[in-house]
Amino acid sequence: MKAAVAWAGLRYAYAQGPLLHFDDFMLPVGQHLLLRGGSGTGKSTLLALLAGLLTPSAGSLHLGGAGLHKLSPRQLDAWRGANLGFVPQRLHLSAALSVNENLSLPYVSAGLKPEPARAAELLDRLGLSGLGERQPHLLSVGQAQRVALARALMRRPPFLLVDEPTASLDDDSAAQVIDLLLQAALEQSATLVLATHDGRIADRVLAAGIKNWRELRLPTLALSAQSA
Numbered sequence: 001m002k003a004a005v006a007w008a009g010l011r012y013a014y015a016q017g018p019l020l021h022f023d024d025f026m027l028p029v030g031q032h033l034l035l036r037g038g039s040g041t042g043k044s045t046l047l048a049l050l051a052g053l054l055t056p057s058a059g060s061l062h063l064g065g066a067g068l069h070k071l072s073p074r075q076l077d078a079w080r081g082a083n084l085g086f087v088p089q090r091l092h093l094s095a096a097l098s099v100n101e102n103l104s105l106p107y108v109s110a111g112l113k114p115e116p117a118r119a120a121e122l123l124d125r126l127g128l129s130g131l132g133e134r135q136p137h138l139l140s141v142g143q144a145q146r147v148a149l150a151r152a153l154m155r156r157p158p159f160l161l162v163d164e165p166t167a168s169l170d171d172d173s174a175a176q177v178i179d180l181l182l183q184a185a186l187e188q189s190a191t192l193v194l195a196t197h198d199g200r201i202a203d204r205v206l207a208a209g210i211k212n213w214r215e216l217r218l219p220t221l222a223l224s225a226q227s228a
């Protein structure tokens with residue numbers, strides 16, 4: 001079976017923190033992953049490894065055909081730009097740029113021509129029409145979260161990694177965000193990896209009748225894993 005995402009022997013040691021072990025895992029092409037687990041179990045760390053933002057201390061990590069553990073920083077940058085939409089838990093919108101300028105960044109940083117029509121479409125679908133000229137500091141937390149999601153979707157990446165996408169959202173906005181993620185994944189044939197402890201996400205995913213989801217629950221850290 002072809003893997004969309006797979007890791008083996010994967011470990012990450014924080015310099016001043018725990019050594020995290022991740023049990024071997026394989027997500028077949030065509031499936032999505034709901035990454036669950038209590039606070040501190042390593043969901044954000046695993047997403048950062050999958051995004052190539054952290055380098056594994058040991059083990060292998062594949063997304064599609066790419067072995068991320070083998071890529072140089074420059075190769076990783078190029079791979080990320082072409083393949084990944086990543087929405088981290090702490091958002092990184094550029095404060096000096098408007099919403100529209102933030103949405104054109106994935107193109108500009110890759111030397112491509114921006115697609116304002118795509119930006120307008122995504123803002124509309126996320127209930128943010130009319131906010132394109134705003135600076136991020138004039139947005140609510142929930143609005144900024146949706147802008148970060150729109151930015152991740154701009155270039156229709158084949159992999160979408162999203163960390164707690166609904167943490168600051170009310171029920172209606174959370175439903176809107178989850179539905180957009182599901183639609184985008186379907187339209188783009190993208191693999192979705194969602195890390196969350198928000199039960200609303202699992203409920204919505206199930207309510208949407210999506211069968212091709214795998215759930216991975218990270219175990220609470222064992223005491224032996226606490227030393228680096």
Ligand SMILES: Nc1ncnc2c1ncn2[C@@H]1O[C@H](COP(=O)(O)OP(=O)(O)OP(=O)(O)O)[C@@H](O)[C@H]1O
Nearest residue numbers: 014016017018037038039040041042043044045046
């Ligand atoms: N920069 C860091 N330095 C040292 N330890 C860290 C660092 N970041 C995270 N940790 C530790 O690594 C473990 C996993 O953290 P991580 O943020 O991946 O968990 P999480 O499951 O995403 O938690 P949450 O749901 O609260 O966001 C925790 O024990 C945390 O304290």
